[in-house]
Amino acid sequence: MVETGPTSIDKAPGVTTLRDTESEESIPNPLIEDDLKKINSNRGLLTLLRQRGFSTKKVLNTLRYEVELEKLQIEMVRLQRTVQQTGRRIAIVCEGRDAAGKGGTIRRFNEHLNPRTARVIALPKPTEVEQGQWYFQRYVNSLPNPGEIRFFDRSWYNRAVVEPVMGFCTDEQYRLFLQQVPEFEHMLYEDGVEVIKFWFSISKQEQAQRFQSRKLNPLKQWKISPVDDKAQERWDLYSKYKEEMFSRTHTSFSPWIIVKANNKKRARLESMRYVLSRLPYENKGEAGTSLHPDPDIVRRFHRSNKQID
Numbered sequence: 001m002v003e004t005g006p007t008s009i010d011k012a013p014g015v016t017t018l019r020d021t022e023s024e025e026s027i028p029n030p031l032i033e034d035d036l037k038k039i040n041s042n043r044g045l046l047t048l049l050r051q052r053g054f055s056t057k058k059v060l061n062t063l064r065y066e067v068e069l070e071k072l073q074i075e076m077v078r079l080q081r082t083v084q085q086t087g088r089r090i091a092i093v094c095e096g097r098d099a100a101g102k103g104g105t106i107r108r109f110n111e112h113l114n115p116r117t118a119r120v121i122a123l124p125k126p127t128e129v130e131q132g133q134w135y136f137q138r139y140v141n142s143l144p145n146p147g148e149i150r151f152f153d154r155s156w157y158n159r160a161v162v163e164p165v166m167g168f169c170t171d172e173q174y175r176l177f178l179q180q181v182p183e184f185e186h187m188l189y190e191d192g193v194e195v196i197k198f199w200f201s202i203s204k205q206e207q208a209q210r211f212q213s214r215k216l217n218p219l220k221q222w223k224i225s226p227v228d229d230k231a232q233e234r235w236d237l238y239s240k241y242k243e244e245m246f247s248r249t250h251t252s253f254s255p256w257i258i259v260k261a262n263n264k265k266r267a268r269l270e271s272m273r274y275v276l277s278r279l280p281y282e283n284k285g286e287a288g289t290s291l292h293p294d295p296d297i298v299r300r301f302h303r304s305n306k307q308i309d
Helices: 035-036 042-051 057-087 102-110 162-166 169-189 206-215 227-229 236-251 262-276
Strands: 008-013 016-020 087-098 118-121 148-153 193-203 254-261 299-300
Touching: 008 169, 042 057, 057 102, 057 148, 057 262, 087 102, 102 118, 102 148, 102 193, 102 262, 162 227, 162 236, 169 193, 169 236, 193 262, 206 227, 254 262, 262 299
Parallel strands: 087 148, 087 193, 118 148, 193 254
Antiparallel strands: 008 016, 254 299
16 A cells, blocks of 8 residues: 555445555455455454455554544634634745645645635746746735635745756845845734745655656656756755755744655644644634644754754
């Protein structure tokens, strides 16, 4: 069983298979419905899974993940309801290297939220007109309105890492950005916009494996871009700009939150826990799960912290 996403039960005539809904790989040795009907205990289910070649540990881990994810998503719905009622403005920024799991995490955050007041912002390449505007202008237009939560799948921090690494901005534009971004975020803070900045951190080896998965899986090939080909060869240059970004833009009013994301499922759950622990809302914690993020997975940036990327 592939451990990169939630599982579901697919039914064909007389046959049941566990399928990983992210990789779309069917598991060999399908479960037969007649066998499932004979199961009358947990031990019997475990025995059947072993007989069919399933990893019971991975099956149980996936089921636990699904249960925990549902509880956290219930809490997210409660958070959204409070945001709507009180007119708060929430901006959740998701940054990281290519294939770090930003989009998948945002999908889990957003899966059961009201799309009218919870939007994902993933801006394309700037137009010719936008290139002549103040850099932050198009991002200002995408900030949340009262009662909204907006998830940024990459953000104004493109100019901090991706653009200088790939040569998409000049040295002067880069320098000006680093000068202005703390002032920009302080204005958001003063105006009441609640900003959470995540950096999803993966190892070089894990990134290479995820790139390979994209190439082999036809359902993921839309994710492949020319930038991916250079991400591995320019790994150290990315690291240099990433560290400079943290040094210049990690502030008390807008800190960076580092998420160890080699394990996608844990990264998703713990980043959701962090948001829920950070933001107040009505009926908090009633879904019956911990809202305290694992400090081994999620923590504020600190120069002394060892990072996997």
